[in-house]
Amino acid sequence: MANLTASNITIDFPLYHSESRSLKKTILGHASARFGRDTHNRPVVQALRDISFSLGSGDRLGLIGSNGSGKTTLLRVLSGIYQPTGGILSADGRLTALLDPGQGMNHQLTGRENIRLRGLYLGLSPAETTELVKDVEDFSELGHFLDLPVRNYSSGMTIRLAFAMATAFPPEILLMDEWILAGDAVFMEKAKKRVEGMVRHADILVLASHSPSILVEWCNRLLWIENGQIKGDGDPMTVLERYLPPSAFRDLAKVEPAA
Numbered sequence: 001m002a003n004l005t006a007s008n009i010t011i012d013f014p015l016y017h018s019e020s021r022s023l024k025k026t027i028l029g030h031a032s033a034r035f036g037r038d039t040h041n042r043p044v045v046q047a048l049r050d051i052s053f054s055l056g057s058g059d060r061l062g063l064i065g066s067n068g069s070g071k072t073t074l075l076r077v078l079s080g081i082y083q084p085t086g087g088i089l090s091a092d093g094r095l096t097a098l099l100d101p102g103q104g105m106n107h108q109l110t111g112r113e114n115i116r117l118r119g120l121y122l123g124l125s126p127a128e129t130t131e132l133v134k135d136v137e138d139f140s141e142l143g144h145f146l147d148l149p150v151r152n153y154s155s156g157m158t159i160r161l162a163f164a165m166a167t168a169f170p171p172e173i174l175l176m177d178e179w180i181l182a183g184d185a186v187f188m189e190k191a192k193k194r195v196e197g198m199v200r201h202a203d204i205l206v207l208a209s210h211s212p213s214i215l216v217e218w219c220n221r222l223l224w225i226e227n228g229q230i231k232g233d234g235d236p237m238t239v240l241e242r243y244l245p246p247s248a249f250r251d252l253a254k255v256e257p258a259a
């Protein structure tokens, strides 16, 4: 049974070169609680404040909030890229993070070479690596492009390869930033089916997006983050009713909520 629990996660980013006059003015100009000082009295951006939630098998959590609210930072903390400055994070289950399309890929190597490299990294046997290559080849539908260096791929093609590689062996905890939603419509439908299949097998999804309709379709719980703090947590439509302007919420009400 997978589990992902955040208890009072807090993260402060130090502001370097803070002696500059313009930065001081910026900080003073933002009277909001977003800027502060750490224990060494250095200026910091308070990117996340006391974020707590607990997810178990079958939970599909959407992250919503305005630009700079802290969604990507939270995904990076959950994936282990950032160490929180406060709070405790506990993750139980094989975790895959799709946070940056090019992550973990060598752009000088071909798609096929990158898949084999991933097989080595995962410690797969030669037979399992062959299976991985076949699965990624079928799912990504990149055809002959798999034998070209990744630097020659379009951004959509890189997304196909990254998603196919990351999900070939279903992770128990999948973290996704919304770049994955930039794929074309046909691929999006396939990706959605694969994620749905993974979640049906009792796993966890955390997805950050600005698209209310995608969040309603993919998620069964929403965390609304504003200024690094939780402003809403609950059923997607209930949270979105508070988050969206009334007219946008009325339009959204036509979308079927996730089962």
Ligand SMILES: Nc1ncnc2c1ncn2[C@@H]1O[C@H](COP(=O)(O)OP(=O)(O)OP(=O)(O)O)[C@@H](O)[C@H]1O
Pocket (backbone or CB within 6 Å): 013, 014, 045, 046, 047, 065, 066, 067, 068, 069, 070, 071, 072, 073, 074
């Ligand atoms: N490495 C960093 N150093 C300093 N500040 C950072 C760093 N990363 C993020 N921040 C700050 O943390 C805050 C949250 O940023 P984050 O990228 O998590 O927001 P977001 O909700 O994903 O935004 P968007 O919707 O625009 O992608 C912002 O104020 C940002 O400037």
